[in-house]
Amino acid sequence: xxxxxxxxxxxxxxxxxxxxxxxxxxxxxxxxxxxxxxxxxxxxxxxxxxxxxxxxxxxxxxxxxxxxxxxxxxxxxxxxxxxxxxxxxxxxxxxxxxxxxxxxxxxxxxxxxxxxxxxxxxxxxxxxxxxxxxxxxxxxxxxxxxxxxxxxxxxxxxxxxxxxxxxxxxxxxxxxxxxxxxxxxxxxxxxxxxxxxxxxxxxxxxxxxxxxxxxxxxxxxxxxxxxxxxxxxxxxxxxxxxxxxxxxxxxxxxxxxxxxxxxxxxxxxxxxxxxxxxxxxxxxxxxxxxxxxxxxxxxxxxxxxxxxxxxxxxxxxxxxxxxxxxxxxxxxxxxxxxxxxxx
Numbered sequence: 001x002x003x004x005x006x007x008x009x010x011x012x013x014x015x016x017x018x019x020x021x022x023x024x025x026x027x028x029x030x031x032x033x034x035x036x037x038x039x040x041x042x043x044x045x046x047x048x049x050x051x052x053x054x055x056x057x058x059x060x061x062x063x064x065x066x067x068x069x070x071x072x073x074x075x076x077x078x079x080x081x082x083x084x085x086x087x088x089x090x091x092x093x094x095x096x097x098x099x100x101x102x103x104x105x106x107x108x109x110x111x112x113x114x115x116x117x118x119x120x121x122x123x124x125x126x127x128x129x130x131x132x133x134x135x136x137x138x139x140x141x142x143x144x145x146x147x148x149x150x151x152x153x154x155x156x157x158x159x160x161x162x163x164x165x166x167x168x169x170x171x172x173x174x175x176x177x178x179x180x181x182x183x184x185x186x187x188x189x190x191x192x193x194x195x196x197x198x199x200x201x202x203x204x205x206x207x208x209x210x211x212x213x214x215x216x217x218x219x220x221x222x223x224x225x226x227x228x229x230x231x232x233x234x235x236x237x238x239x240x241x242x243x244x245x246x247x248x249x250x251x252x253x254x255x256x257x258x259x260x261x262x263x264x265x266x267x268x269x270x271x272x273x274x275x276x277x278x279x280x281x282x283x284x285x286x287x288x289x290x291x292x293x294x295x296x297x298x299x300x301x302x303x304x305x306x307x308x309x310x311x312x313x314x315x316x317x318x319x320x321x322x323x324x325x326x327x328x329x330x331x332x333x334x335x336x337x338x339x340x341x342x343x
Contacts, residue, residue, distance in 0.1 A: 010204045010206035010238050011204065011209075011238075012120050012238050012239060013119050013120045013123040013210060013213045013236075013237075013238065014116060014119070014120075014236075014237060014238065015119060015213060015216065015234055015236055015243060016110075016114060016115070016116055016234065016243035016244045016246070016247045017093075017097060017116075017217075017220065017224075017232050017234050018114050018232065018234065018235075018247045018248070019093060019230055019231075019232050020052075020230075020231045020232065020251060020252035021049050021252070022049065022086070022089075022090075022112060022113035022230075023048065023049045024040070024041055024049050024050055024051040025051075025230050026085055026089045027039065027041065027078050028051065029229050029230075030085075034076060037053060037074070037076055038050070038053045038054035038056075038059065038072050038074055038075045039053065039054055039076045039078065040059055040065075040075055040076070040077050040078070041077075041079075042065055042078070042080060043079075043080050043081055044081075045064060046063065046064060047059060047061060047062065047064075047065065047068050048062070049061055049080075054072055054075060057072035057075070058071040065077065083112075087112060089228065089230075090112040090113065092228055093115065093224060093228065093232075094107065094109055094115055094341070096220070096224055096228065097117060097220055097224075099223070100119075100216055100219065100220040100223070101117050101118070101119040101122050101216060102119070102122040102125070104122070105119050105122060106337075106339070106340045107338070107341055108338045108339045108340065108341055110244075114244075116240055116243065116338045117338070118337070118338035119213050119216050120209075122212070122213075122216060123209040123210070123213045124209060131211035131212045131215065132211065133210075133211040133214050133257060134211075134214040134215050134217065134218040134255065135214055135217070135218060135236075135250075135254060135255035135256060135257065136250045136255065136256040136257070138256055138257065138258045138259070138262055138266065139262065140265040140266055141265075144265040144266070144268070145262070145265045147265070147268065147297075148264040148268050148297075202261065206238060206259070206260055207259060210236055210238070210257050210259065214236050214255065214257050217234045217236055217255050218255065220234075221255065231252055231253035233250070233251045233253060233254055233255065234247055234254075234256075235247030235248070235249070235256055235257075236255060236256070236257040236258070237257065237258040237259075237260070237263070238260045238263075239334040239335070239336070240276070240336050240338065241274075241275070241276055241334035241336070242258050242260075242263050242267075242332065242334065243258075244274075244276075245274055246258040264331065264332045267296045267330070267331070267332040268295060268296050268297035268300070268332075269295065269296075270295060270296055271283075271294060271295060272286055272296055272298070272330070274296070275296065275299075275329045275330060276329065276334070276336065277325060277326060278326050278329075281314055281315070282315070282326075285310055285314045286298075286310065289310070296329075296330040296331075299326070299330040300327065300330045300331050302327075304327045307323040307327055308323040311323055
């Protein structure tokens, strides 16, 4: 039998700021003339990132330099082995973001190009009656919502049912590939506000808190652009995992809010690699199972016990409770707190 999940809290509000093609943007700060030209950053024999002009020509992360040049003969290639300048810009980004979210906010760096900010207190304290949602609002395909409900019922996952969302299908522009297909890009803040008004209101008030947080996100992104010159994408949601997923839905230089009642429909359609703590080796082992486990919905159906056995066979000494944590995350339940950076 599947392990029942605890009640999912919507009280936390987390932002994930993701600097678009970070290394490439750092180089373009020094060489503005490269902004409209295809640019790639290399380490050894691979492209580690590239700007969006290069991506339009088929250049991709972790591509060989030879293949990248074949696809884009005019590609400018810069050696990114020395990380000094990137670290300096990364700290500038972090110092700007520390000004946002109020005194109670928590800020956590994730690599050099991403920062989590817990703005729960600020979102609660803002007493604006009808906060305006800034940016995009994720809206799942109704069929995905119904499928998530069915699986949730099978697993005895206790959460208030979500309303079917009006949606149209669109391909994701995420750098990581077309792993999100059933969502609607809201064309303007007014459209986002209208879409938000159509949602079934949650008793805990999370929609209003997330709308307030979206304003904080928009102000922080504007400050980063004005003060440093960087464009940044952002995800707004109720956990670190969901905020990170949301940040990849509309890139570059956009922000997306993911409501908790839509999280399960989205997460279940995604590959297991979106789950924090589930590494490449475990993901590969899951694909070798019979039947294979590709998506988070597949992993949710597997349950905790089979995952425990796989982790013991794949990892030397898996941490206690890891299987349960990964399984819960496959059901969009992530309780990992933002850890303040002290460096």
